[in-house]
Amino acid sequence: MSPGPTRVAEEVLLKMADTIIHHRTPQFVSVLKSVNEKLKKVFGTNNPVCTFASSGTGAMEASIVNFLSKGDKAIIIRGGKFGERFGEICLAYGVEAINYDVPWGEGCNATVVAGLLEKNPGVKAVYSTLAETSTGVVNDIKQLGAIVSKTGAILIVDAISGLTADEMKADEWGVDVIVGGSQKGLMLPPGLGFMSVSPKAQKFIETSNLPKFYFNLKEALKAYAKDDTPWTPAVSLIMGLDSILDMILKEGVDATLARHAKLAEATRSAVKALGLELYPKSPSNAVTTVKVPSNIDGAAIVKKLRDEQGITIAGGQDVLTGKVFRIAHLGYMDEYDTISAIAGLEIVLSQLGYKFEFGKGVGKAIEMFAKSAK
Structure with missing residues (x-):
């Protein structure tokens, strides 16, 4: 009954225990293609959802190094430990974090974010959590999307804990990037990070100059278009993911x-x-x-x-x-x-x-x- 890692269904455990297959074979490409399509339905988006062999924090880091450059400004909504983590990653890469400190236990106020965007016209991105696990708060992402989508900034949401539990209509609400992880509502062991990428966010990739290699989204999207991955994927976890996505979509x-x-x-x-x-x-x-x-x-x-x-x-x-x-x-x-x-x-x-x-x-x-x- 902890907020992650969560319990894994027996049939999914058995699927992950099956004979390993090579990741550059038609069999695995077929599984990855299936997973890529199902992830879009669960994430509530028509945009690509890339999968990394990492924890959710790896995908959080990818959501900074692929869209921003050193010296860029980003608004960080901090109302708990995981909202603060975005700011810590920005600091590590030389991105200027404009912190909106929400009292712990409260949701963010979209009007405050609107004011920060107005005062800081050069802001490139707004970072928020959907469900802030440390406090148990859910933020109003719909209101945030309505505000950020009218600006030149992109909205990036950590839905690692909230995905499948709290409503998230990414495309409808104007969310550009959703970050996810395997060990929460997706009911898998830790080890997979996910990131959806809107067309607006993809344009930011071209101007980002922060260092990246494994988390290079340009390479990930290039491979994604061929139902492939640029680096060795977590094969057994992805086999389990295919199974659990079927369970979620069967339930609806x-x-x-x-x-x-x-x-x-x-x-x-x-x-x-x-x-x-x-x-x-x-x-x-x-x-x-x-x-x-x-x-x-x-x-x-x-x-x-x-x-x-x-x-x-x-x-x-x-x-x-x-x-x-x-x-x-x-x-x-x-x-x-x-x-x-x-x-x-x-x-x-x-x-x-x-x-x-x-x-x-x-x-x-x-x-x-x-x-x-x-």
């Missing part, structure tokens, strides 16, 4: 989003029924972030759930260490997983001295699921 992208929304709402209702308080003001459907009661050790909640109940959740990061815990409802997960997690949480909270009425959280989750089944 909208149905997958609806399932995450249902699990998220039940989790939020359950923890509130236990007298606990949510941390984010605009919660993501990928993960529920809950404030730790003042008399409880937040790290102990995570440890006891993992070691004694066999349930892995996540604690807080940075300034939120020990102050929140995070229960994900992301990827290969259903109602019974959620109910089990709430039951385990009730046991652990009771052991740690938190006072509440047993069964209130579990009962509320079951009530929510029963209502949604009508």
Whole structure:
């Protein structure tokens, strides 16, 4: 129940355990062609979606080195650890980061971004997260797209955690680049990074002078056009990706989003029924972030759930260490997983001295699921 790596379906594990095939064969080209088309449907775009053998952070780095040059200005929406990471990568490459520091737990204000774009007419790109995993916040990408698309800048969104859980209509909303990773809503082990590229963003590739070799998008797009990769791909992970994309598309992208929304709402209702308080003001459907009661050790909640109940959740990061815990409802997960997690949480909270009425959280989750089944 952590926000990544998430659980992998048994049939996908078996697919990845199959006999390895060479990546320069017609068999693999056929699989890669299939994956490339399916990724576009899941990403909500008609634009190419390139796949890298890297974590999502590799794709984040690629989204900077391929579109910007040293001395360029970029607006970085920082409302958590992963929004801040874009700024850290910019700093490493000599890109001037104009930081918009959003209070942790809150979503960004598109009007503030509009003001920053007006004050800084030379800005080349705006970077945001869809779901900020460290806080459990979802940002309003639709509003951001409406503003940035009217300028000469491109909008780049880290959807590593939010993809398949929070709505993302890339082309309709004017998102130029979406960054993704395999170990979240795509339900695979870590090791694949993804990046969609709009025609507007592709023009920026021609003027970028930042150093790049493995993450050279010009080479990646050239190979993509032939259903190939410039370098050795992660063959087994891509075989698994082909299988998991079939599962997502069989369920339906909208149905997958609806399932995450249902699990998220039940989790939020359950923890509130236990007298606990949510941390984010605009919660993501990928993960529920809950404030730790003042008399409880937040790290102990995570440890006891993992070691004694066999349930892995996540604690807080940075300034939120020990102050929140995070229960994900992301990827290969259903109602019974959620109910089990709430039951385990009730046991652990009771052991740690938190006072509440047993069964209130579990009962509320079951009530929510029963209502949604009508």
